[in-house]
Amino acid sequence: MASIRLAVPETARVDEIVEVKALIRHPMESGHRRGSRGEVIPRDIITRFECRYAGALVFAGDFHPGIAANPLITFHVRATRSGDLEFTWTDQHGESWSESATLTVT
Amino acid sequence: MNRIVGCVSLATIAACSAPPQERAHDRLSPDEIVSGSVFLTAETRALQADDFANPGFLWVDRGEALFSEAPQTGPACVSCHADGLAGVAATYPAYDSDTDTVLNIEGRINQCRAKHQGASSLDYESDELLSLTAYIANQSRGAPVSVDTSGSARAVYEEGARYFRTRRGQFNLSCQQCHTENWGKRLRGDTLSQGHGNGFPAYRLEWQSMGSLHRRLRDCDMGVRAEPLPYGDPLYIAVELYLAARADGLEVESPAVRR
Numbered sequence: 411m412a413s414i415r416l417a418v419p420e421t422a423r424v425d426e427i428v429e430v431k432a433l434i435r436h437p438m439e440s441g442h443r444r445g446s447r448g449e450v451i452p453r454d455i456i457t458r459f460e461c462r463y464a465g466a467l468v469f470a471g472d473f474h475p476g477i478a479a480n481p482l483i484t485f486h487v488r489a490t491r492s493g494d495l496e497f498t499w500t501d502q503h504g505e506s507w508s509e510s511a512t513l514t515v516t
Numbered sequence: 517m518n519r520i521v522g523c524v525s526l527a528t529i530a531a532c533s534a535p536p537q538e539r540a541h542d543r544l545s546p547d548e549i550v551s552g553s554v555f556l557t558a559e560t561r562a563l564q565a566d567d568f569a570n571p572g573f574l575w576v577d578r579g580e581a582l583f584s585e586a587p588q589t590g591p592a593c594v595s596c597h598a599d600g601l602a603g604v605a606a607t608y609p610a611y612d613s614d615t616d617t618v619l620n621i622e623g624r625i626n627q628c629r630a631k632h633q634g635a636s637s638l639d640y641e642s643d644e645l646l647s648l649t650a651y652i653a654n655q656s657r658g659a660p661v662s663v664d665t666s667g668s669a670r671a672v673y674e675e676g677a678r679y680f681r682t683r684r685g686q687f688n689l690s691c692q693q694c695h696t697e698n699w700g701k702r703l704r705g706d707t708l709s710q711g712h713g714n715g716f717p718a719y720r721l722e723w724q725s726m727g728s729l730h731r732r733l734r735d736c737d738m739g740v741r742a743e744p745l746p747y748g749d750p751l752y753i754a755v756e757l758y759l760a761a762r763a764d765g766l767e768v769e770s771p772a773v774r775r
Contacts, residue, residue: 413574413578415568415573415577433571479571482571
């Protein structure tokens with residue numbers, strides 16, 4: 411079970427620029443570290459983050475091993491029409507987690 | 517009068533040759549007690565202050581869900597503690613007459629699980645226990661740390677104080693030497709804090725995760741190259757009690773963000 415926290419305003423005026431934040435719980439194990447017995451700790455990272463607003467891709471990012479655990483992403487979106495913001499994280503094994511929030515544009 | 521002067525000069529001589537006596541500033545004076553957050557960078561302080569971005573809240577959220585989730589064997593925590601546990605964590609560790617021991621929050625949760633929920637103990641640093649302790653400690657955020665060290669808890673407090681003042685490890689350092697006598701000074705790349713536990717369980721950047729105070733104490737022991745005690749060891753609980761008494765009046769900050 412991944413824990414996800416989203417901060418999306420409930421309402422916005424047309425053409426207003428709103429700040430959106432998304433936090434997911436993930437170890438983001440780089441694959442460069444070693445355990446207490448010298449064994450390599452295998453890499454386990456999220457490789458892709460996407461945000462779709464009313465179906466259209468508005469923000470995306472490729473993650474690499476340098477990203478810290480429990481990554482927090484903050485970005486801005488121009489409010490054009492009411493709709494869902496859907497956030498998706500996909501890890502290196504293809505497993506993905508999603509959460510969405512509704513933005514009402516007045 | 518002469519006798520008093522005689523004693524004073526004797527004491528002065530003794531201080532030169534014998535090991536130093538327990539110092540006057542054995543405990544921090546109330547007006548100099550400051551939280552570990554004071555020694556952080558502005559960015560880390562800002563992260564702690566932001567209830568959304570503070571990663572510790574991932575555990576608080578999970579703890580809130582677990583609190584109202586009934587285990588198969590008994591009722592959920594919330595069925596007894598419907599009004600929450602505001603301010604409770606600020607009074608822990610506390611003496612428990614049932615077991616005749618001092619319990620920390622972790623121990624209290626496990627005691628509740630055994631007694632009222634028929635459930636098994638949760639391991640230290642397990643996701644469940646960290647989440648529950650984070651959720652409960654967070655309900656005391658802003659409350660002043662205030663533990664009872666009288667009566668049956670007194671001996672445990674003394675034991676914790678002794679551990680704090682005892683030099684240990686290959687570096688032969690006591691907790692006291694860094695955190696009471698030299699706080700605010702630099703130790704390699706870091707500024708020494710006063711060593712308070714008011715932010716724990718806390719999210720440590722070094723761990724990239726939430727961790728209990730016992731994990732922090734183990735790190736400190738390993739830092740002076742001493743053998744760390746096992747998680748939940750009664751001696752660490754005694755240290756926890758001493759630390760809480762030493763931090764009397766400081767606000768609970770859990771989930772704090774620490775280096």
